[in-house]
Amino acid sequence: MPDLSALAALVFLSAHLAARADTDGPYAYTITDSHATVTNFDSAYSGERSITNPLGGFPVTRIGSSAFRYCFKLAKD
DSSP states (O other): OOOHHHHHHHHHHHHHHHEEEEEETTEEEEEETTEEEEEEEOTTOOBOOOOOSOBTTBOEEEEOTTTTTTOTTBOOO
């Protein structure tokens, strides 16, 4: 019978190595396969904002479906 605890540990570890979560200013993001995904944004931020710089040293290639959900104070360009 396979060692299920070892298998569970391996699955847990591989999931955490595949995606790394971090923050940078008002952004929360994850890094997966050398690409950044914006997962959340500080809803208290107001004004204009452009996503032009890399996050965590990686280009932003995705924005999560709920990343800007409660950001009612952002200005439109």
